[in-house]
Amino acid sequence: MLPPPKVILFDWHGTLVDTLDAMYRTMEEMLPQLEELDLVRRLQPETRCADPDDAKLVRYIRIFRRLHPRILAERRVSRTEIFNAIFAGDPEARRIAHDAYNRCYRGHYGDVKPFQEGIYDYLLTLHKLGIQLGVATNRSREFLEHELRQVDGGRWAALLPVRVSADDVARYKPAPDVIHQALKLLDTAAGPAVWYLGDSQTDMLTAHNAGVTPVFYNGAHWDERWIDRLRSKREPTPEAPAAVVNGFDQLLDQLEGLETRGKAQFAVRLRNNRPPAYPPRAAPPPRIEPDWHPSLAQLTAPALILFDWHATLVDTLDAMYHAVDDMLPEIETLGLVERLLPAAESKSPEDAKLVEHVRHYRQLHPRIKIDRKISRTDIFEVLFGDDQQAKQIAHRAFNRHYRKHYGTVLPFEPQVRNMLQGLRDLGLVLGVITNRDREFFEHELAAVEGTGWSELFDTEVCGDDTPQRKPHPDQLQLATRTLGFNTGPQVWYVGDSTTDTIAAKRAGVTSVFFNGAQWDQPWLEKIFPGSTHHPHQPDVVVNDFSEFWALVLCLLPARK
Template sequence: MNSEPIYLVNELTFPNVILFDWHGTLVDTLDAMYLTMEEMLPQLESLDLVGRLIAEEQCRTQDDAKLVRYIRIFRRLHPKILAERRVSRTEIFNAIFGQDIEAKRTAHHAYNRCYRSHYGEVKPFQDGVFEYLSCLKKLGLRIGVATNRSREFLDQEIQLVDDGRWQSLFDVTVCADDVKEYKPDPDVIHQAVARLGVPCDERVWYVGDSHTDMVTAFNAGVTRIFYNGAHWEERWIDRIIAEKEKNPEAPAAVVDSFEELIDVLMALDQREPGRFQCAVDACRPRAFPRRAPPPPRVEPDWHPAVATLTPPELILFDWHATLVDTLDAMYHAVDDMLPQLESLGLMNRLIKPEQSKSPEDAKLVEHVKNYRQLHPKIKADRKISRTDIFEVLFGEDQEAKQIAHKAFNHHYRNHFGTVLPFEPQVRAMLEGIRRLGLHVGVITNRDREFFEHELAAVEDTGWAHLFDTAVCGDDTLKRKPHPDQLLLAIERVGYADTPAVWYVGDSTTDTIASKATNITSVFFNGAQWDLPWLQKIFPGTSRFPHKPDVVVNDFSEFWALVLACVNRTQ
């Protein structure tokens, strides 16, 4: 960040009150917060909130749109958010529900119920917070907390943090259950100022770590100080400051640490000496370092040079979790089917742990064997298909997998019907590929009974006209990961299995099927696995040699890859 946090100091008004956000500003409760979010988000369906997620085209930023998409599909936080550990639950709910106040209220209440199982671990957000707050008191400033925390949690956390040393420092605390609406509604600041008996104007500073905090302070009519303890990139903050006409909530100052907050006050003191009860330089504590940045998420980087890919002539796509989202129905059907393993004669045909590809696979087999259900982590992650599940459970036992698929289909009839594009622009991407003169097809382990219904139902008008061929699970004797379906589709369109045929799929099963032929394997990383996990599921060993030729994280990346390859031939 900018090494000079006081570049806007001439615009600042001397404060008489400084209010702080709580989580992410004064304290670190990230572990409890993210554990709570991971417990709460799978409840969106039962809370009737899935249908109230904001439309992606209405999102404020592309990152917000990706978050909405990821939560809609996987009921989890996007891995980038979990890796960076910067965004609060308030920011998340504002991003995914927009202006739907009732939906946000329901989400916050559900969060609070879950938070009771996790809160208690609380520590200063950076070293020296107690010393810096004590300095503010010596300057004659009144300080307080204005937070979306419930009173139940805030009071306990104040008693716990830093061995309780902070309890006597605050002149006022206002929580979410003290007001009618959550931030960015300004009532939480208005209430705090009213309790202190001072005017609500620019002499009140609000220090917070999020865009929501800045909007809240703007709505309240107080001075906005952005605390960049989370190490947001300079360009993000500078952009909203540079465009203040479009972003009136832009902060009046940005500080990277509490040391820099004191620097701002010292610059004011030097501008007009004597306004504080004592000189800032005389009472400021020794300098404490800013909080260390989080370790970076290791993004997938599996792209060979585009020149190593043969330009496509025929592109085949997997259906579920690649082009469309049918996860709810799929997991419901697997849940119904697994308790029948014994009656289906499949318990003794589960793969032995030492035959599993990874320790995670072995744990899944062991859990299914003991409990006749998926491991809770599998259902929470919502990232692997029933085909991959059966591959993990039964390995090379083709007959066992056929029995399992047949039982799954029986239960799937009770659940299927809802089908959504995996991303909003899937249809446009498919239409674009066809305009390039390329052929397009679908390969799916879905039985035709289900696939044709879903193909006709997606986006109301259906996508049947977008494909030159479609091969389903019951069109061949063997399903993926065997290549029979791919080879049949290629034959129907009149091609040979060459690298000019691309197969795009989201699972190891899709990769294995394509690598059993001579075609190009494109792994669609819609689940946003990071590089270490991709290396784990594609180890490239003699026993598990199959690796994709390229990895794309979304269809915008895929479209760019197609264009780059096609343009090389023109």
């Protein structure tokens, strides 16, 4: 049973106020700076992450330098939760990340509103009950005070006289410093009579570390299974809340229950002083997952599986984007400006914007570099369309610059080698089809994971092995011919780009789109419109290699 409170301290963002728009815009501006902040190498190793979700978040940020799309869609996770997950055990890295976040936040803060309807009335009721109120937050005071003046006409300030920010203490949450400092200002000792209301696991752990009662505010609509993990009795965790409320009306229900049972006596009777019941915050619309899903696909079991290299099996994004940055300023001297695709011929408005940005500024649009989801081959396809000679010139210029940057190559997922070896153990023939020139590919193939993956593939076809690169089918046709196969649905090509899908469909093989970038369905429909001019669509979409492995296992009995 909850102890009656004399003090209730609140988290700020995600509990009392909604600053989600500003927070996520700031995160999307700050995360691309990880490399210059020297924080990429300090990301938590995936093998040491607290759970698979944290490991996926670390991997996504390492590769794409942005938040996983599911986090952006659900809008539940705070920057503190993100930094605690990706820099766990490295408080100095977290401090650097928070400082960088604060610098970026100055361009976005001010967009603030009550997290749910009626919060002023609820705070006023708590004040009438004689409960001392305050805020303990990781927000910097500069932003907290500005937002407090902005929200609800500034009416909350008198009801929240004690406010402790991250700059008032030595350590960020989950250290207990902000709570202890607030209690010092209230001249109150930590104990069960102090409640801390927050919306995250970090808040619950902070309350535990401070020795106060943790109350979880489920304004983000976490489902029951997620909540049950927090308060599991079989495996008690420090962040287990003493109570869970879905809105501020349920917080008053907890207090009235204590009053009714004679466990608490307030300055006024709560039952007679409650405000009208305001509805809890509405849930955000769900993310629309891809529907070219394995469970819906009608596929032929594979005998030969060919893989793309970059952004499918391995991560070489840093070197690739550095080389593109170096190459694009040369397009005028290369005679390529006049050969850029006319906007009317672009597949989508986004493609047309990319072409126009390169035409005017000789560089990628900043959004492309922030998203880090498009390969150099796709970039050149967008810029030059079917102009093969222009693309060859662009690829050669890219290769000159890539020599300065290549060398670092990481598995795209931790278990890629095991997955490839498992496919071989099943009797499947494997190969790599890449637009990477052999000079670079052979170095990367030998360097990945220190020992290389050369023995895992029966053939490799590089960009300079055939007259034309993807999206033309030459490379796929050469690989199948070399291995004694005919092209057909029993040959699969797994790749992460529209170029890979087009090459597969032109070659007459099964196209498996590897959605490592986690595009949602509306975006997939944009890049694969199925129109007369752009007819090619993948046969199936897989979001990671565990899903791909399960798909192969399901189909192999049919072949046998």
